[in-house]
Amino acid sequence: MNVIKKEDTGLVIGIPKALFYFQHNLLWESFFKNLGCRVILSEDTNIEIMNNGIKLCGNENCLPIKIFHGHVHYLADKADIIFIPRYMSLNKNEYTCPQFCGIPDIAPLNIGKDIRVIEVRLHLDKAVNITVDSLKDIAFHLNIDIKEVATAFIKALDTHNASIKKDEKAIHGSSSSEEGYSHNIVVLGHPYMIYDRYLSMNLIKKLNDRKIRVLTSKNLDYNTKRENAFPFQDKVFWEIGLDNLGSCFAYTKNKSISGMIYLTPFACGLDSLIIEFIERRIKKESTMPFLKLTVDEHSGEAGFDTRLEAFLDMIS
Ligand code: SF4
CATH class of the missing domain: 3.40.50.11890 (Rossmann fold)
Incomplete structure (x- = not known):
């Protein structure tokens, strides 16, 4: 340089x-x-x-x-x-x-x-x-x-x-009904997936427009995420994997949460393992509705929306 x-x-x-x-x-x-x-x-x-x-x-x-x-x-x-x-x-x-x-x-x-x-x-x-x-x-x-x-x-x-x-304080604010939301839904995934409006097909806005409050791993503090990530398995060593595991397992204990969506990009080696852990755990220990949405460069918004609508019908 x-x-x-x-x-x-x-x-x-x-x-x-x-x-x-x-x-x-x-x-x-x-x-x-x-x-x-x-x-x-x-x-x-x-x-x-x-x-x-x-x-x-x-x-x-x-x-x-x-x-x-x-x-x-x-x-x-x-x-x-x-x-x-x-x-x-x-x-x-x-x-x-x-x-x-x-x-x-x-x-x-x-x-x-x-x-x-x-x-x-x-x-x-x-x-x-x-x-x-x-x-x-x-x-x-x-x-x-x-x-x-x-x-x-x-x-x-x-x-x-x-x-x-x-961001962490947001979850400790008023309840969803006080804010006019009908449900709380957790959206998990890499921050560069869920906050990129194009890649996420505007998922957060679509949920907010339906009066659904969205919670992500940003709304939990670091210690909560780590305490909840480890008891499941030996430690994974990816920072983002720990964030998503810890957030998922902490949120599944929260009765005010109606469902969970994991947004994953095509060809992410790390997610292929993390989502497997999450799906097994949810099946075993929770009744929380869970939707995995995979996005690749050929994904069409119509198909994405159809899956989202079907999921929202299930929780409403
Ligand atoms: S492989 Fe997965 S964790 Fe790695 S950069 Fe790609 S999306 Fe992120």
């Missing part, structure tokens, strides 16, 4: 609206804005972004990885530098999947254009120093004092943490 002069800031940093974005958008947008950079985001996922991503990837890649490539492709001619963080592990003994953590290497190779990528490495199972070192790299490449970079990062982290607390 070439050294970029401090007087260049006003530098345009492109952030792809995919994968990590749906968990940590505030963190990274705030971080670069705190550094005085201009941040641009790719558009919301759309058919063009998806098709471009598909062309750039091999068949073995899962749908969210293909979509991510479409977002990087979108930013390639618009940003000076594209930000692609390297998420190895976000908690002790918990890892991200290999496709996800390899993305800062894979995407530039597949894009084939001369794009400049900047990364922050997160490997919290191993050492916080790995992140500190990558902040030093950013300070060097952007020619900004490391103290300024560290301050910008800590400030951004505060902004991010405050938003997490807000």
Whole structure:
């Protein structure tokens, strides 16, 4: 990566609206804005972004990885530098999947254009120093004092943490009937599936429009999710797998929940195991209606809606 002069800031940093974005958008947008950079985001996922991503990837890649490539492709001619963080592990003994953590290497190779990528490495199972070192790299490449970079990062982290607390509080608010909702439904899956309106076929809005309150793993705190994930099996080591297992098993104990939907992308190796655990557990210990919706690049909205309608008929 070439050294970029401090007087260049006003530098345009492109952030792809995919994968990590749906968990940590505030963190990274705030971080670069705190550094005085201009941040641009790719558009919301759309058919063009998806098709471009598909062309750039091999068949073995899962749908969210293909979509991510479409977002990087979108930013390639618009940003000076594209930000692609390297998420190895976000908690002790918990890892991200290999496709996800390899993305800062894979995407530039597949894009084939001369794009400049900047990364922050997160490997919290191993050492916080790995992140500190990558902040030093950013300070060097952007020619900004490391103290300024560290301050910008800590400030951004505060902004991010405050938003997490807000999401967790949502479940402790008023009951569904007080808010005019007829039912509570849990939607599980990767954040980059359930919060991407295109990939999720607007699932959350469709449920809200029917006066259904949607709860996700964001509405539970970390400890609740981990305490509920482990008793089922030996520990799985994927962070997102633990989130979904823990959320599922915690929510099945909650009598105010009417049903659960798991939204999964085609070709996710991790989900193939996690959903199997969930389905077996629900069958054995609960009567909660459960719907698995798989989305791939050929999925049509009509078929998706038909399955959703049938499920909602069952719980109403
Ligand atoms: S966890 Fe699944 S969907 Fe996510 S990047 Fe890995 S294979 Fe793809």
